[in-house]
Amino acid sequence: MKALVFNGPRDIRYESYADPELRSANSAILKVESCSICGSDLHMYHGAHIGKREYSADAPGFCCGHEFIGEVVETGGEVHTFKVGDKVLSAGGTGCGTCAACLTGKPRSCSKSTAFGIGPTLEGGQAEFVNVPNADATLMSREGLTDEQALLLTDGMATAYFGLTRAEPQPGGTVAVIGLGPIGIIGVELAFALGAARVFAIDPVVSRRKMAQALGAEVFVPGPDLKAQILEATGGAGVQSVFEASGAKGAINSVLPLVGKRGNASFIGIPEPDDALPLPLIMFKNVTVRGGICDVQNMWPHLVPLIQSGRIKAAGLFSHDFKLSEGAEAYRLFDSREDDVIKLRIDVG
Numbered sequence: 001m002k003a004l005v006f007n008g009p010r011d012i013r014y015e016s017y018a019d020p021e022l023r024s025a026n027s028a029i030l031k032v033e034s035c036s037i038c039g040s041d042l043h044m045y046h047g048a049h050i051g052k053r054e055y056s057a058d059a060p061g062f063c064c065g066h067e068f069i070g071e072v073v074e075t076g077g078e079v080h081t082f083k084v085g086d087k088v089l090s091a092g093g094t095g096c097g098t099c100a101a102c103l104t105g106k107p108r109s110c111s112k113s114t115a116f117g118i119g120p121t122l123e124g125g126q127a128e129f130v131n132v133p134n135a136d137a138t139l140m141s142r143e144g145l146t147d148e149q150a151l152l153l154t155d156g157m158a159t160a161y162f163g164l165t166r167a168e169p170q171p172g173g174t175v176a177v178i179g180l181g182p183i184g185i186i187g188v189e190l191a192f193a194l195g196a197a198r199v200f201a202i203d204p205v206v207s208r209r210k211m212a213q214a215l216g217a218e219v220f221v222p223g224p225d226l227k228a229q230i231l232e233a234t235g236g237a238g239v240q241s242v243f244e245a246s247g248a249k250g251a252i253n254s255v256l257p258l259v260g261k262r263g264n265a266s267f268i269g270i271p272e273p274d275d276a277l278p279l280p281l282i283m284f285k286n287v288t289v290r291g292g293i294c295d296v297q298n299m300w301p302h303l304v305p306l307i308q309s310g311r312i313k314a315a316g317l318f319s320h321d322f323k324l325s326e327g328a329e330a331y332r333l334f335d336s337r338e339d340d341v342i343k344l345r346i347d348v349g
């Protein structure tokens with residue numbers, strides 16, 4: 001098959017790769033129809049880190065990508081929910097499917113939990129075919145969803161819901177979203193849907209701020225004046241719920257100064273090993289801090305009804321279309337932020 005393969009920093013190549021085989025009885029093989037690139041994929045693109053993995057030039061090659069939708073073409077004997085021909089989307093990561101954590105619906109707590117396409121352990125779906133272990137718990141039918149909605153449910157929208165709700169937004173409350181990539185933009189829309197009175201949206205890119213503004217947010221440019229501007233906007237109180245949705249160092253460092261007393265801060269961006277938070281600010285403002293990776297599957301019951309009722313539109317997020325063979329250019333453009341790129345759809349066909 002053809003796939004987008006990690007060959008080193010800034011070196012994602014469209015090339016031939018071994019076809020996936022069913023690796024366990026609870027696995028399914030998908031023929032991928034379309035996929036996308038996530039902000040967290042840029043950590044490997046930059047030769048940086050995801051957890052303990054580091055992405056130097058001599059890191060082993062693997063198929064990239066954890067955001068993909070497709071059709072089931074083969075199932076193992078222990079797959080009971082899906083059959084050949086089913087149109088599905090996949091969660092961006094999974095667990096083994098047989099341990100206590102997996103069986104009680106907490107795949108991120110599985111000792112074998114991993115995202116697709118961040119290393120050779122679990123090959124990714126920016127490829128013509130992909131093996132999905134623990135298929136019953138990792139796949140979902142995409143009947144009634146558009147391809148774009150299905151792609152967003154593989155990770156981005158789920159992570160936005162997870163990250164935002166862990167900042168405990170209150171009806172009538174104030175929310176700040178830092179970083180207006182697709183996750184941050186959806187975070188703004190979700191914050192209003194969950195009843196926030198005011199949402200402050202912060203990003204250096206003007207087109208991204210405009211998208212947040214169109215959703216009703218008050219927008220700000222990151223920088224040395226940000227804290228004073230937010231304090232002024234909130235009458236000196238600071239923000240009750242701050243959601244950091246980028247993982248950029250400057251964005252991470254800007255969070256705690258914006259949080260009000262007894263507020264909440266939530267982080268979902270992938271940090272670098274030396275990223276840290278200021279304990280005195282957490283301590284003396286009584287801030288609750290949460291960070292983590294989303295159990296994508298557990299967000300679907302909340303999000304599918306919000307999508308189907310039109311409460312969450314995630315409109316205009318897919319700015320560019322590519323073919324799988326154009327994957328190297330897709331990564332370059334997504335990383336560059338040129339041409340008002342926000343989210344890509346890669347047609348695998």
Ligand SMILES: [Zn+2]
Nearest residue numbers: 038067155156
């Ligand atoms: Zn992702």
Ligand SMILES: [Zn+2]
Nearest residue numbers: 096099102110
């Ligand atoms: Zn498990």
